Amino acid sequence: MRIVLGVGGGIAAYKVASLLRLFTEAGHHVTVIPTEAATRFVGTATWEALSGNPVSNSVFDDVHQVNHVRLGHEADLVVIAPATADLLAKAASGQAGDLLTNTLLMAHGPVLFAPAMHTEMWQHAATRANVETLRSRGAAVLEPATGRLTGSDSGPGRLPEPEVIFDAALALVQGQSDYQLPLAGRTVTISAGGTREPLDPVRFLGNRSSGKQGVALAVAARNAGATVRLLAAHMEVPPPAGVEVVPVETALQLREAALAAAVDSDVVIMSAAVADFRPSEVSDTKIKKRDDSADPVITLVRNPDILHELVELRNSGGHAERQQLIVGFAAETGDSHGDVLAYAEAKLERKGCDLLVVNHVGADKVFGQDTNSVVILARSGSEPQEAAGTKTEVSATIISRIGFELNHVSPRA
Structure with a gap:
């Protein structure tokens, strides 16, 4: 595939070198066109070395090739990253003052803009109008990531991670100009891993969760255009790039983090394996095993029901300005009194969440594995939806279903 990679004049230009590497390593032919301002941040030599092609931003170079x-x-795809406020304005108004803006006017294939700028610039009415103009003409404009900006400021305006732009670009080509990221502009909070409840400074009560499914969900939500916040309990896999990570250990810490994160979240996915109980007392020193002592007795107390609390907060108007969707996970084994789905349906009724993702767990099932098989139950009463395969594939189905629910169904219906 022939790609034109336009680089705007922003500090985030340095991150685009990684995006270029992703394109070239995937076998694509990339022509880089930096603006004059962009070359003040990253030099032409860098773009030529990484792309293997000559680089220019002037319409007067190689005039004979027009x-x-x-x-x-010739471009199958044009990607603009970072798309500064200035570049978005020039593209929206059809200016053609350099090689990049001329190329945009001549582009026949899909065009993807990845904005990066200060929060106030992104939220300015002029920028928003320019974005809407570009989208109305068929261009795809990603929502910027939220986080630390240049200096001490923080907010929406960060360039999405190179992996996010790469995945969005390939998806855009596959879907051509009608492609739209299903979670663009949404904030999604996901809990992952397993909580640990301390007995003493050495020991804890835990579970077998590896965090693989939660991490896969974070990647799928990120690739769907969302700003992702990962509440990470104990995990055996690293968190993905391009998401905000909030480390937690215990159920109480997870509760505090989840309630805080839910305030600005459009979607909350509680996929972590949360301990139902914790020791009523935690020893300050290691509990010793002594020959002359009786066996220790550990008294457990219930942990808070975080999922139910999130639903109650949402339903009470705690996030009145948002139509928040809440997704729970149910790891069930079934027993002589009922099967997995029977317990799951009762849990969905009890918790009140909008979707419940159910899996049948066991010593050699789900936990720590690379594959999963789930059933998605909906409070709206729609037919259960099955998904099976790798945890990446299952996550894609779950995120797709969440996108459908957000865009077609009221979460409180």
């Missing part, structure tokens, strides 16, 4: 026409005509 590059200001040819590059746009």
Whole structure:
């Protein structure tokens, strides 16, 4: 595939070198067109070395090849990253003052803008109008990530991670100009891993969760255009790039983090394996095994029901400005009194969440495995939906279902 990679004049230009590497390593032919301002951040030599192609931003270089026409005509995809406020304005108004803006006017294939700028610039009415203009013409404009900006400021305006832009670009080509990220502009909070409840400074009560499913969900939500916050309990896998990570250990810590994160979340996915109980007392020193002592007795107390509390907060108007969707997970084994789905349906009724993802767990099932098989139950009463395969594939189905629910069904219906 022939890709034109336009680089705007922002500090985030340095991250685009990694995006270029992703494109070239995937076998694509990439022509980089930096603006004049972009070369003040990353030099032309870097783009030429990484792309293996000559780099120019002038319409007067190689005039005999008519590059200001040819590059746009030949490109299968044009990606602009970072798309600064200035570049978005020029593209929306159809300016053609350099090689990049000329190429945009000549582009026949899909065009993807990955914005990066200060929060106030992104939220300014002029920028928002320019974004809407570009989208109305068929261009895809990603929502910027939220986080630390240049200096001490923080907010929406960060360039999405290179992996996010790469995945969005390939998906755009597959879907052509009608492609739209299903969770673009949404904030999604996901809990992952297993909580640990301390007995003493050495020992704890825990579970077999590896965090693989939660991490896969975070990747799928990120790739769907969401700003993702991962509440990470104990995990055997690293968190993905491009998401905010909030480390937690115990159920009480997870509760505190989840309630805080839910305030600005459009979706909350509680996929972590949360301990139902914790020791009523935690020893300050290691509990010793002595020959002359009786066996220790550990008294357990219930942990808070975080999922139910999130639903109650949402339903009480705690997030009145948001139509928040809450997704729970149920790890069931079934017993002589009922099967997995029977217990799950009762849990869905009891918890009140909008979707419940159910899996049949066991010593050699789900926990720590790379595959999963789930059933998605909906409070709206729609037919159960099954998903099976790798945890990446299962996550894609879950995120797709969440996107459908957000765009077609009221979460409180």
